[in-house]
Amino acid sequence: QVHLVESGGGLVQAGGSLRLSCSASGRALSTITMGWFRQAPGAERQSVANISRSGGTTYYADFVKGRFTTSRDNAKNTVYLQMEALNPEDTDVYYCAERTSGLEMRTTEYEYWGQGTQVTAAS
Numbered sequence: 001q002v003h004l005v006e007s008g009g010g011l012v013q014a015g016g017s018l019r020l021s022c023s024a025s026g027r028a029l030s031t032i033t034m035g036w037f038r039q040a041p042g043a044e045r046q047s048v049a050n051i052s053r054s055g056g057t058t059y060y061a062d063f064v065k066g067r068f069t070t071s072r073d074n075a076k077n078t079v080y081l082q083m084e085a086l087n088p089e090d091t092d093v094y095y096c097a098e099r100t101s102g103l104e105m106r107t108t109e110y111e112y113w114g115q116g117t118q119v120t121a122a123s
Contacts (some may be wrong), residue, residue, distance in 0.1 A: 002026045002094050009117030012086055016121065020081040022114060023104040024095030029113040030054070033099050035110055036081045038092035038119075045095070045106040049081065060105055063089075086121035094119050 008020040022034065035050035049060045049070040058070055064083075065073070072079040079096060094117055097110035 002032070003096050004112060004114035005096060006032070006094065006096050006114040006117040009094060009119045011120045011122060014087050014121050014123050016086050017082070017084045018086065018093055018119060019040060020083070020096075020117060022079040022081075022121070023097065024077045024079070025043070027098075029072065029077040029121050031100065032077065033101065033103055034070075034079045035070060035097045035099070036068075036070060036103070037086075037095045037107055037110075038096060039116075040092045040096070045107045047107060048094070050105065052103055056064070059105060061105070069075070072120075082118050084096045088123045093117065 003025045005023045037045050038048050039045040047061055051058045051070045051072055055072045062078040067085045069082045095114055097113045099110045
């Protein structure tokens with residue numbers, strides 16, 4: 001079973017940056033597709049980005065394109081989400097998740113999830 005742990009969340013001013021990390025254990029990261037998601041209280045979880053096993057292909061939700069970048073270091077079993085130009089609408093709990101098949105934006109297609117990390121962008 002894969003165990004995922006997110007870190008790097010926090011409070012920033014609007015326009016600021018944060019880098020989230022997702023550390024994986026229980027399975028070699030190179031064998032799994034990784035996704036980033038976010039969820040506000042009472043709202044549905046939404047896809048933010050995902051990255052292929054090798055890191056060579058990435059997809060982004062339209063509302064983060066040009067501001068967020070996901071990458072991975074399979075040797076360190078860690079995936080990253082670099083977030084720039086944060087605004088209050090980005091305030092959410094951010095989750096990483098994994099699946100053994102290919103790239104996918106739908107939350108229901110991911111098998112294991114981390115516990116989430118809070119990101120708050122203050123105006």
